[in-house]
Amino acid sequence: MATTSKNMNVFYRQKKNSSASTGKKSTKSPSPKHAATFGSDITQPPALVCHGGSLDLKDDFDEQEQVLRQFDMNMAYGPCVGITRLDRWERAQRMGLNPPKEIESLLRGGKVKLESLFDGRV
Amino acid sequence: MEVDSQEQLQRKQSTYLSLDENFEIQKEVYRGQQYSQIYFARLHMMRTLLYSLVPNWKSHLPVCTVLELEEGKECIIVGTLYKHMKLKPCILDEYSKERSVAPLIKPHNFMHQDDYLVLEDESGRVKLGGTKLSPSVYVTGVVVALHGKETSAGAFFVEDVLEAGLPPQIERPLKSREDKYVVFVSGLSIGSSSSNPLQFQLLVDHITGHLGDEEEQGLAAEIVHLVIVGNSVEISHGLLNGQNLASKDQSRLSEPFKELDILLTQIAASLPLDIMPGSSDPANFALPQQPLNRCLFPGSATYNTFRSCTNPHCFELDSIRFLGTSGQNIDDLTKYSEAKDKLDFLERTLRWRHLAPTAPNTLGCYPFTDRDPFLIDSCPDVYFVGNQEKYETRLLKGLEGQLVRLICIPRFCETGVAVVLNMRNLECHALTFGTQISS
Numbered sequence: 001m002a003t004t005s006k007n008m009n010v011f012y013r014q015k016k017n018s019s020a021s022t023g024k025k026s027t028k029s030p031s032p033k034h035a036a037t038f039g040s041d042i043t044q045p046p047a048l049v050c051h052g053g054s055l056d057l058k059d060d061f062d063e064q065e066q067v068l069r070q071f072d073m074n075m076a077y078g079p080c081v082g083i084t085r086l087d088r089w090e091r092a093q094r095m096g097l098n099p100p101k102e103i104e105s106l107l108r109g110g111k112v113k114l115e116s117l118f119d120g121r122v
Numbered sequence: 123m124e125v126d127s128q129e130q131l132q133r134k135q136s137t138y139l140s141l142d143e144n145f146e147i148q149k150e151v152y153r154g155q156q157y158s159q160i161y162f163a164r165l166h167m168m169r170t171l172l173y174s175l176v177p178n179w180k181s182h183l184p185v186c187t188v189l190e191l192e193e194g195k196e197c198i199i200v201g202t203l204y205k206h207m208k209l210k211p212c213i214l215d216e217y218s219k220e221r222s223v224a225p226l227i228k229p230h231n232f233m234h235q236d237d238y239l240v241l242e243d244e245s246g247r248v249k250l251g252g253t254k255l256s257p258s259v260y261v262t263g264v265v266v267a268l269h270g271k272e273t274s275a276g277a278f279f280v281e282d283v284l285e286a287g288l289p290p291q292i293e294r295p296l297k298s299r300e301d302k303y304v305v306f307v308s309g310l311s312i313g314s315s316s317s318n319p320l321q322f323q324l325l326v327d328h329i330t331g332h333l334g335d336e337e338e339q340g341l342a343a344e345i346v347h348l349v350i351v352g353n354s355v356e357i358s359h360g361l362l363n364g365q366n367l368a369s370k371d372q373s374r375l376s377e378p379f380k381e382l383d384i385l386l387t388q389i390a391a392s393l394p395l396d397i398m399p400g401s402s403d404p405a406n407f408a409l410p411q412q413p414l415n416r417c418l419f420p421g422s423a424t425y426n427t428f429r430s431c432t433n434p435h436c437f438e439l440d441s442i443r444f445l446g447t448s449g450q451n452i453d454d455l456t457k458y459s460e461a462k463d464k465l466d467f468l469e470r471t472l473r474w475r476h477l478a479p480t481a482p483n484t485l486g487c488y489p490f491t492d493r494d495p496f497l498i499d500s501c502p503d504v505y506f507v508g509n510q511e512k513y514e515t516r517l518l519k520g521l522e523g524q525l526v527r528l529i530c531i532p533r534f535c536e537t538g539v540a541v542v543l544n545m546r547n548l549e550c551h552a553l554t555f556g557t558q559i560s561s
Contacts, residue, residue: 075244075245076244078158078159078162078163078166078244079156079158079159079162081155081156081158082153082154082155082156082158082159082489082491083153083155083159083491084153087491087492091491091492094492095163095166095167096170097166
């Protein structure tokens with residue numbers, strides 16, 4: 001890009017050279033606003049999150065999802081990877097394992113994730 | 123001498139019932155599942171069964187899972203066996219740094235004296251010790267119950283084994299039957315250099331009654347069914363190397379099928395016939411192999427006596443249950459275990475109640491999610507395997523009165539032997555065709 005030397009200043013933030021005064025003690029600047037460090041309130045700094053805008057912090061802690069995750073992790077009903085939750089529930093039903101009926105009503109209700117928690121991640 | 127007798131010989135008939143529905147995969151949907159699902163289904167079905175058999179075996183001992191094992195506590199555990207084999211080919215060998223210049227020699231059998239067995243269930247796995255369980259007999263994928271205790275080394279010392287045993291057999295009506303024969307032939311390998319078209323033509327002529335005098339024709343009229351057990355064609359590997367075929371070579375690809383179709387049309391016009399795919403046939407590689415497409419048999423598929431079947435194949439003739447495979451399951455057992463003869467392998471698969479225990483470990487298999495179709499629920503009356511080296515047969519008697527005829531069907535292109543079974547008494551004999559003209 002061709003620019004005149006006069007406009008170079010806009011590209012560089014001009015910093016004033018801090019006067020090297022010996023006596024002055026520079027106070028510790030407060031931790032930067034968006035750091036994922038101990039003192040920070042923000043758990044997910046914007047720079048690290050690439051999700052297109054919306055933070056889905058809420059869904060992970062949804063109570064229904066928790067119940068379904070417990071169902072996913074229960075070894076008695078077999079592996080959960082590669083099979084939808086409803087299919088796994090029905091398979092458990094057919095095998096006589098008596099999976100809880102609430103899971104079925106939850107899954108058929110429609111508002112929950114139908115895939116297991118490992119879907120797309122493994 | 124009369125050339126044409128007045129009465130016509132009628133071929134005997136029998137009622138046929140196909141039980142291949144379990145082996146069809148058209149309704150299955152692949153959703154990215156892995157083989158853990160089929161292993162879970164297998165373990166669950168077999169464990170439920172073994173739990174019901176344990177009280178009759180050793181009722182005083184507690185049953186626990188692998189993680190609940192305590193040192194010194196005598197108990198029973200049920201799980202899937204895994205055999206760790208030193209010589210089993212591993213994909214990582216290709217990346218090993220000590221690769222020798224000479225190509226890796228593939229042995230026919232991967233057994234080694236250092237092989238050991240491990241028992242696994244959902245909670246964990248434990249190495250098995252003791253001499254009761256011989257690693258040379260068992261393979262990965264068999265579900266058993268073990269009685270023993272955990273040693274200080276963390277292994278499980280096996281004192282006794284419980285296999286599922288022969289499945290229950292449905293009682294057959296004992297009415298006096300007449301002689302009705304079923305012919306099994308396997309390994310025709312049409313299109314290979316070793317196949318002799320005259321030999322198969324002789325077989326076809328014999329079965330359809332075009333050979334011999336009236337007595338011989340009368341015998342042929344008692345043949346009610348023919349089963350072709352895999353490897354009916356062999357396409358030369360030079361044509362299958364992945365390069366585009368010239369138009370003159372394309373006709374070479376279809377020639378074996380044309381030849382087979384001509385012969386099958388002659389058979390289908392005369393009696394019911396089942397054809398199963400084998401390892402060299404154009405069907406899917408993984409078990410259960412799906413039926414060969416009817417478009418390969420334009421002539422014979424028009425007959426309603428022609429049936430293209432799955433591999434493994436299960437059917438009933440006059441309520442006698444037949445179950446068999448084209449040989450891949452037994453060949454895989456031969457590679458990973460040992461026995462005196464092939465009939466021992468057949469017997470073991472029946473005692474383990476599983477047609478192909480090494481699937482999916484070393485034998486290609488479809489990743490079923492909700493069932494394991496290779497589990498044997500009901501004991502067959504006839505259990506056959508095709509494409510073996512020689513004809514062998516044995517009558518197996520079970521503890522609950524089951525009676526099974528085990529048959530190893532040899533490759534026809536090499537031996538010229540077909541197997542004939544009498545449905546009345548389950549007796550078997552060989553039918554040999556030779557085309558040598560001795561001087």
